[in-house]
Amino acid sequence: MIDKLEFLLALAREQHFGRAAEFCGVSQPTLSAGIKQLEESLGLLLVNRGSRFQGFTPEGERVLDWARRIVGDARAMRQDVDAMKHGLVGHIKIAAIPTALAMTATLTTPFRAKHPGVKFTILSSTSIEVLRLLENLEVDAGLTYLDNEPLGNVNTVPLYLEQYRLLTAPDGELGDRETVTWAEVGNIPLCLLTPNMQNRRIIDQLLQRAGATASPTLESNSMIVLYAHVRTGRWASVMPARLAETLGLTDKVRSIPIVEPSSVHSIGLVVADRDPMTPLVAALTEEARLLARTMTIAV
DSSP, X not given: XXXXXXXXXXXXXXXXXXXXXXXXXXXXXXXXXXXXXXXXXXXXXXXXXXXXXXXXXXXXXXXXXXXXXXXXHHHHHHHHHHHHHHSSOEEEEEEEOGXXXXXXXXXXXXXXXXXXXXXXXXXXXXXXXXXXXXXXTSOSEEEEESSSSOOOSEEEEEEEEEOEEEEEOTTSTTTTOSOEEHHHHTTSOOEEEOTTSHHHHHHHHHHHHTTOOOOOSEEESOHHHHHHHHTTTSOOEEEEHHHHHHHOOOTTOEEEEEESSOOOEEEEEEEEOOSSOOHHHHHHHHHHHHHHHHSOSBO
16 A cells, blocks of 8 residues: 555656656556556546546545655654664755755754764755645755745744845945845846746845836846856845855955845745654754754844
8 A cells, every 4th residue: 555655646746657657666557557456445536547647636636645644654654663773864855945055054964963874965946846845755854935925734943034135246336335225226137036936036026015126137046156147246136145145255246235125034944744753854853943043033
């Protein structure tokens, strides 16, 4: 049963029978037969089939919810048994929004010092992808915004508040200012994250509240790309204060507070709302709580 539920989860992830089979390390006929056997045992049609995958039936969506719970509990049990035998070992996958990627080291470094048998994979994801990956058991945790859009069924650990800065050259437009307003920021060419990123949606909303509209001359889903352009001294961007400090300011880049309206957003760890947590997720959550005590509220 667990194997068949794993097949179902893989199909939800890949939306394709062949890719789901490859992900599970089985042939496509084996995966299709396993899902068919699951349907027969439950007496329900779970998957709409045609020449290709056509989605899940309403009953299939309900069973998919149960599959996430059951498979999640089975994985937690295996991890718990392994921890009893070998200590805390394994692999933690974390999905982080681009503006929080640089902050992952403050969480993973002290964690691994305590648990050297644990490996990490860090993925750059949109806020929506973070929640989807968590829901489908593809990652163990996420770093994302906690207060701007609905999070769903997750547990959270707030870490810090994100404030925004105009990054520009000292001799650039507004480069000699101590503070700038969002209305003024909206009047200069910017390089920004792509519209599918929540940080971009936040910036767009702040500009609109100030009566301005973003007209970026360059867009990217990578903060490193944006910062590389700012460092040339020929571009300007809006970035979180913590990220700007982590990337490192040079004599060609000024980080200027943006006011009117002042705005902050909470960034934190999110994990699936599951009891009990896997030992790895429980330890990561505890490390995040310890980190939260040492981080200042905002920059």
